[in-house]
Amino acid sequence: MKPKFTICRLGAQKKAQNVDEIITKSVLQDICKRLTHQEKYDIDWVEERINGKMFTFETDNTKYYITYTLNRVGGRNSYLQSVPTAFGIFINDALYNTKKSLFCLYFTHHNGNNQTRYHQFIYRLLKSIGVCFINSDEELKGLNVQPYDNVKDLISDREFNTIHNNYNQSSYITDEGSYYHVYGKTFGANQKETTMLCLALCGISDKPIRLFQISDNDSKYLSDTDIDAIKTYATKFSKVGIEILDDTYEFEDDNEQVPIKTDPQSSLRSPRFILNLLEKTGGHKSCSLCQCEIESIIQGAHIYPVQAIKQQTDLSFEERLKMATDKNNGIWLCENHHKLFDRGLIRFENGKLKIMPKLNDNDKEFVNTISTIQAIDQNYFTSKMAEYFKKRDDFYRSEKYY
Numbered sequence: 482m483k484p485k486f487t488i489c490r491l492g493a494q495k496k497a498q499n500v501d502e503i504i505t506k507s508v509l510q511d512i513c514k515r516l517t518h519q520e521k522y523d524i525d526w527v528e529e530r531i532n533g534k535m536f537t538f539e540t541d542n543t544k545y546y547i548t549y550t551l552n553r554v555g556g557r558n559s560y561l562q563s564v565p566t567a568f569g570i571f572i573n574d575a576l577y578n579t580k581k582s583l584f585c586l587y588f589t590h591h592n593g594n595n596q597t598r599y600h601q602f603i604y605r606l607l608k609s610i611g612v613c614f615i616n617s618d619e620e621l622k623g624l625n626v627q628p629y630d631n632v633k634d635l636i637s638d639r640e641f642n643t644i645h646n647n648y649n650q651s652s653y654i655t656d657e658g659s660y661y662h663v664y665g666k667t668f669g670a671n672q673k674e675t676t677m678l679c680l681a682l683c684g685i686s687d688k689p690i691r692l693f694q695i696s697d698n699d700s701k702y703l704s705d706t707d708i709d710a711i712k713t714y715a716t717k718f719s720k721v722g723i724e725i726l727d728d729t730y731e732f733e734d735d736n737e738q739v740p741i742k743t744d745p746q747s748s749l750r751s752p753r754f755i756l757n758l759l760e761k762t763g764g765h766k767s768c769s770l771c772q773c774e775i776e777s778i779i780q781g782a783h784i785y786p787v788q789a790i791k792q793q794t795d796l797s798f799e800e801r802l803k804m805a806t807d808k809n810n811g812i813w814l815c816e817n818h819h820k821l822f823d824r825g826l827i828r829f830e831n832g833k834l835k836i837m838p839k840l841n842d843n844d845k846e847f848v849n850t851i852s853t854i855q856a857i858d859q860n861y862f863t864s865k866m867a868e869y870f871k872k873r874d875d876f877y878r879s880e881k882y883y
């Protein structure tokens with residue numbers, strides 16, 4: 482059979498350029514030549530709507546699902562925005578194919594730099610999930626894109642991008658010891674990035690993954706296509722699996738990051754609190770009192786405790802939730818410092834560490850020795866935090882913890 486393109490003319494293309502303007506005759510010729518070394522092909526234009534920027538190309542033994550870059554490189558997301566949705570359609574469709582199925586990216590001609598560190602990071606994510614680049618020799622001249630083979634490299638590349646491009650991330654990955662946690666935003670371009678990241682993680686992680694979908698601009702969940710794509714991909718390619726949760730799961734307490742399903746109307750220990758803290762510190766976790774950076778033992782500690790917030794029945798649920806997830810109501814502490822803080826053995830005054838008199842001299846000395854910082858970093862200390870510390874002190878006194 483002659484190789485055949487099947488292209489839907491309607492659909493998501495309406496906002497961007499018209500599909501015929503992007504998928505021109507010369508683009509189709511180029512694709513056909515590169516994939517089959519032949520010049521002749523058929524086209525089936527379908528007057529149907531498709532939910533992503535994608536078309537297919539079939540030969541005797543292979544079905545190619547082809548998505549493409551948008552002409553403008555523009556902001557960090559627009560150039561490759563078509564990929565996650567198209568990949569979702571591919572991965573769910575490919576399950577039922579008897580032919581070999583391949584997902585490909587075609588680089589259309591572009592203006593601007595498509596090789597920033599950020600673009601390179603996304604290319605590596607795509608390579609990690611097996612995306613085939615059709616014409617990268619021409620459009621990514623000289624760039625050798627390698628897939629990630631471990632999570633550490635992926636996280637450090639991502640951190641580089643955050644520090645140097647100074648943008649708020651769409652999602653954060655933390656190492657919780659026996660799990661990786663992904664705190665992912667769910668709106669617009671953020672959800673696309675969250676999806677790409679989760680797909681890549683599924684393929685390379687040696688620990689099970691928990692994705693917390695964090696509501697963002699009234700969007701609570703990733704799209705169904707994205708969730709299906711992650712689940713299907715994980716079933717096929719992940720050794721470890723992924724749990725997809727939302728932010729009405731609550732953590733048992735600050736110390737144990739074990740999510741439990743609760744009534745959304747009572748859930749105050751939301752993973753949103755952790756995301757807000759991560760956002761405040763640029764994704765970086767280190768103990769506020771000793772600079773310990775062993776991620777799996779650094780915890781988000783509430784200043785004004787959730788237990789106290791729960792008792793404030795004079796406030797509406799929304800007001801309490803806001804307090805419980807406020808980035809000003811938390812600090813990172815290692816397990817040692819967190820326990821000392823929770824038990825009321827240390828407290829803060831104007832952001833400075835105070836060791837409580839009930840400890841004996843030896844123990845005071847010990848706490849002094851392990852607390853190499855003794856005060857909260859001025860860059861993060863706010864008057865709002867000072868208020869929460871005061872509320873904490875009042876609560877601890879009334880409960881006779883001090």
Ligand SMILES: [Zn+2]
Binds near residue numbers: 773815816818
């Ligand atoms: Zn510490």
